[in-house]
Amino acid sequence: MNPFEKLTEYFGEFPGIGPRQAKRFVYFLLTKNSSYIEEITRLLNEIKKNTTICNSCFRFFQNNQNLGNICLICSNQNRDKEKLMIVARDVDFETIEKSRAYNGLYFILGGTIPILEKDPEKRVRLREISKRINGDIKEIIISMNNTSEGENTIDFLKQYIKEKFNNLNIKISTLGRGLSTGSELEYLDSDTIKNALENRKG
């Protein structure tokens, strides 16, 4: 395999990229001058060097302010330390944070747990979440996609946390179900209707 094919294969591993588009990436980069590629290489290395995983929430962050290993959110005194939200991935954290609807702390699980997975610890940060949970926390909000894998992850985490931290009396909650923006009544499944009725606002 020549370097062209090898690089095509690498790009083919990028999320959502098939072999055809991967090849187009290589051709695209060939049309660019050297300084373009040097700049991408430089940025990649800079980010890799300056990006740390937060020791508390396990999200990636730019430690350019000598913060040590704790990110700006986890070290922010104005955030509500009694709430901990567990999300699957960094992008989920970003979406929540951008909504400005939540002022508590986060924990990035690092993935989700497929149904019938025998070894969940290999998939998600179980030991890390165990260490993170303590008596300061009054509520854990498990925020997962409303898919079967998301549901499975919620079920597993609920039981896991209840078993291990039964003594702490932590409330475990999940995101409310109902109509999302754009939902049309005619196409809703019975489950969503049921939840939308239970969560109705007066």
Next chain:
Amino acid sequence: MNPFEKLTEYFGEFPGIGPRQAKRFVYFLLTKNSSYIEEITRLLNEIKKNTTICNSCFRFFQNNQNLGNICLICSNQNRDKEKLMIVARDVDFETIEKSRAYNGLYFILGGTIPILEKDPEKRVRLREISKRINGDIKEIIISMNNTSEGENTIDFLKQYIKEKFNNLNIKISTLGRGLSTGSELEYLDSDTIKNALENRKG
């Protein structure tokens, strides 16, 4: 315009049907024998003859059981008469009813109110809903699509009902917002996240 083209035009008025598919319908019917078309014609006329609009909820129903002008749901003594759900169309009623999540009564509004509509009465059954509301009702649930036109209809109805029936002290509610089945966190808008957080279940 010959009969073929005229019928094509009629089929083109059917919901969701363009001129090409309308023409295919005519060809399809041409390949069928006379008894097929007679049967469709017969059913159409039978339905038209036997279908009544319920005097209470304004949905179409088959009055084949000498029910008079009140449908089986409105005349069912086991339904919760203190709850009235307003939906836009018959299909919305069907989706809700199929979910088995609701045991109150219904009212079919007959449409929705577009933004900036100057004469809402032409669009929806305002006089009819006015006659339908009375002191027996404790809660009106306005169930509309989560779209701008649905929102506009909700806003209009809320104000309309409050103004006219202020004395009755009726609770007005709307379907809860949140994650619907299949929703992925990454793609949620801030509004849905906010509502999903507020409606979170513990």
Next chain:
Amino acid sequence: MNPFEKLTEYFGEFPGIGPRQAKRFVYFLLTKNSSYIEEITRLLNEIKKNTTICNSCFRFFQNNQNLGNICLICSNQNRDKEKLMIVARDVDFETIEKSRAYNGLYFILGGTIPILEKDPEKRVRLREISKRINGDIKEIIISMNNTSEGENTIDFLKQYIKEKFNNLNIKISTLGRGLSTGSELEYLDSDTIKNALENRKG
């Protein structure tokens, strides 16, 4: 099953219509007044009464000009009687005729032959095409979709006609392959490229 459900089932047999849209058709018709339904019924019956299958090309046509059983195209003295185009369905005939690119005669096969079909005679008008072919015809153009079922139909007809009318020395042709409107080189399969190269115009 009540008439409503029966009619929904009938509409569900219409080409391209699923159960949900079929039900919407019934509701749509319920909102229309009686004269609307009467007009559709009248048109249906008029078309059924006035539509004949042409004894020569087997397409449906409106015999409102006392033409007997031969359509306007088959009886048109200006059409080229030495060319016969076989198409699968009436809509294919219409598309070809609308292009004004062809001045010969047609034959509607009435369908296509699936791969591995053991009894092609049940699917398409084989006896009828046998009767239609005669010594006046110099070329038969088999115009089928460029799909595996279209290809299969072409292969079958070619062999069938050659065996039965070997003595007549009729040229059998098929539509040219190449780039169709909108085709992008990057996404073409090797077969299409090969044909486009062979058919290149100078």
Next chain:
Amino acid sequence: MNPFEKLTEYFGEFPGIGPRQAKRFVYFLLTKNSSYIEEITRLLNEIKKNTTICNSCFRFFQNNQNLGNICLICSNQNRDKEKLMIVARDVDFETIEKSRAYNGLYFILGGTIPILEKDPEKRVRLREISKRINGDIKEIIISMNNTSEGENTIDFLKQYIKEKFNNLNIKISTLGRGLSTGSELEYLDSDTIKNALENRKG
């Protein structure tokens, strides 16, 4: 703008990549270890260093066999030197070459000419194609997408070549039009039908 945002912006320039997917690329790379990024960087630089534009056909190629500046196809004595195919981009060349339907030489135009473009020379390799055309060539096949911009490029090149090389008596051809794989008769435009009929095979 921090390095993370800058790199997201760079990835957003990649063909077919929006801001959301660009960000996902960055997160994806953050989860990879340093050796992964080093390998991509190394491949990028190696390809950039070892890739040359062929002096004859102007496609990118890996000059790892001390070929000088002429690619393996242009220097292959078994290719038909009397045929020259002009394509817009490297990927088009690849698709044609993979079909094994063509044994002549190529020329990569480097783009297409939009309608009403006043300065085509800025868009495509006009001077280079002028230098490339010579008396050895008997046929130039202009292979463009069957789109309005492809048509415009064909029209421009035909006139350009005829004016400049009138004396050489070169045949100029374009790819044949007709049904491409999967085409259905019912949806064909009149232009494609006309061409498919002209190119019909007997």
